[in-house]
Amino acid sequence: MSRNRLAGSRGTTGGAWLRWARRLAALALFPFPAFGQTHVIIVSGLGGEKKYTESFAKLASTFAEAANKRFGIPESEVLWFAEDSASKKPYFKAQSTKANVERAMTQLASRAAAGEQVIVVLIGHGSGEGDDSKISIPGPDLTARDFSALLGRFTKQKVAFVNLTSASGDMLPVVAAPNRVVITATKSAFERNEAHFAEYFIDALTKDVADTDKDGRISLFEAFTYAVAETKRLYENDTRLQTEHAQLDDMGAKAGVNDPDGRTGQGMLARRFFLDGAYVARAGVSNDPQLAGLYKDKLALEDRIQQLRAKKTSMTSEAYDDALEDLLVQLARKAKTIREIEGGKS
Numbered sequence: 169m170s171r172n173r174l175a176g177s178r179g180t181t182g183g184a185w186l187r188w189a190r191r192l193a194a195l196a197l198f199p200f201p202a203f204g205q206t207h208v209i210i211v212s213g214l215g216g217e218k219k220y221t222e223s224f225a226k227l228a229s230t231f232a233e234a235a236n237k238r239f240g241i242p243e244s245e246v247l248w249f250a251e252d253s254a255s256k257k258p259y260f261k262a263q264s265t266k267a268n269v270e271r272a273m274t275q276l277a278s279r280a281a282a283g284e285q286v287i288v289v290l291i292g293h294g295s296g297e298g299d300d301s302k303i304s305i306p307g308p309d310l311t312a313r314d315f316s317a318l319l320g321r322f323t324k325q326k327v328a329f330v331n332l333t334s335a336s337g338d339m340l341p342v343v344a345a346p347n348r349v350v351i352t353a354t355k356s357a358f359e360r361n362e363a364h365f366a367e368y369f370i371d372a373l374t375k376d377v378a379d380t381d382k383d384g385r386i387s388l389f390e391a392f393t394y395a396v397a398e399t400k401r402l403y404e405n406d407t408r409l410q411t412e413h414a415q416l417d418d419m420g421a422k423a424g425v426n427d428p429d430g431r432t433g434q435g436m437l438a439r440r441f442f443l444d445g446a447y448v449a450r451a452g453v454s455n456d457p458q459l460a461g462l463y464k465d466k467l468a469l470e471d472r473i474q475q476l477r478a479k480k481t482s483m484t485s486e487a488y489d490d491a492l493e494d495l496l497v498q499l500a501r502k503a504k505t506i507r508e509i510e511g512g513k514s
Contacts, residue, residue: 187384205245206285206443207276208235211264212250213292213305213333219326220293225254227332227370228291232259234374239444251306264305270318277321287328287443288319291366294333297357301338303331307447312342319343328388328441335359337415338423345418346478347471349388349438355413355424362403367416368395368442373443389430392416396426428514436477440470462506469499 204504212228215221232248235241236259248254249264249272262268264387273288280286293304299316302309318328328349331339337356344350369391372378378386378394396414403410417425428435473495480488 170482181468183300190234190380201503202361205281206235206239206241206287207280208241208246208443209269209272209276209286210246210248210250210259211288211290211303211305211310212254213264213290213303214251216293216304221251221253222293225250225257227259227366229254229283229290230374231289231370235443238374241443247276266305266308266310266314269305270314273318274321277318280322281326283326285326285328285441285443286322286439287330288315290331290333290336292333294331294335294339294361296335296338298338301335301342301343301357303333312339315339316343319345319348326437326441328438330369330388332363332369334361334363334412336363340415340417340424341422344417344422344424346475348420349418349441350416350424351388351438352390352415352424353412354417355426355512359412359428361411363412365395365399365412368398369396369414371398373376385442385444387439388441389416389428389435392428392435392438393430401452425451459506459509462502462509466499466502469495469502473499 203421210228210232211451212224215224221453228250232246236243243259245258247261248257248259249261249269252263254260255263261272265490274375276286290303294302295304296302296311299311301312315329319329326347328351329343330349330351332353335357336352337354337359339425340350340352351369353365353369363370372391372394373386380392380393388481392414399412400410411481413426415426416428416438417424418428418432421434425434429436430439473492476488476491476495483491
């Protein structure tokens with residue numbers, strides 16, 4: 169495909185084209201509703217002390233209720249595994265043992281359809297190092313190595329792994345992979361103190377505080393950036409040295425960042441990950457076959473762009489630029505058609 173097929177052409181310098189590509193990407197990758205069922209697995213671990221036991225249960229139950237009531241995820245797809253002390257609370261599935269969680273994730277992997285979303289959230293105390301990083305649960309603990317194997321079963325779904333435990337940072341490079349959002353409350357296992365990031369992240373998804381683009385929806389990117397900002401504010405207000413630095417990797421880079429831009433690198437997938445994907449589709453454009461088809465095509469193009477970015481280092485610069493330009497042009501045209509149709513319906 170000719171690189172000069174666009175009106176005005178690409179210009180004479182690579183810098184000019186890159187500026188154009190970034191503007192086009194920012195426009196075309198603006199988040200639209202996702203399709204496909206969302207499945208939620210919440211694992212809250214041992215508290216050890218009453219205040220932590222109560223705190224972990226509150227955070228987990230609050231998120232579980234929001235997943236069902238706020239984001240429209242069927243109650244049957246919200247699975248909460250916790251200490252037995254939470255057994256009488258809504259959404260409690262079973263004790264958070266290694267066997268129970270592994271069984272649930274294995275069963276889910278066998279029934280989740282291609283293109284559906286899976287989000288796994290860990291809440292509690294964490295410890296360890298590298299592959300042996302873990303969440304403290306009843307009986308044998310679940311490690312980063314265990315979660316890497318379990319998440320690897322979801323080959324055709326969009327996956328988010330959110331570890332809100334203390335000392336969670338070492339899990340990121342172990343579980344990170346392409347087409348997967350990985351968020352940790354800390355940057356390493358050495359940040360062992362209580363992670364306040366967890367509370368702010370749950371707040372972002374359960375309260376009207378994090379919708380920065382004012383589209384009426386909360387992406388994982390918005391939840392992450394809100395929680396990062398509020399965590400930093402907490403330590404500054406208390407004039408304390410910050411002992412937790414949340415990380416995000418959704419490019420399979422095996423290295424997280426604390427301030428993803430969500431446009432040209434880290435954060436692009438998280439920016440398109442909405443828990444209410446299936447709910448919005450049912451309530452909104454699903455009754456218009458033309459729009460539903462356009463959204464499906466648009467999401468497929470976004471996935472192809474994400475996959476292409478992951479292959480950049482194995483391609484020549486010219487081949488990568490040509491492939492990216494082609495996809496961006498297709499995506500911009502698809503987004504333009506969607507906006508024109510929706511504009512006519514308003």
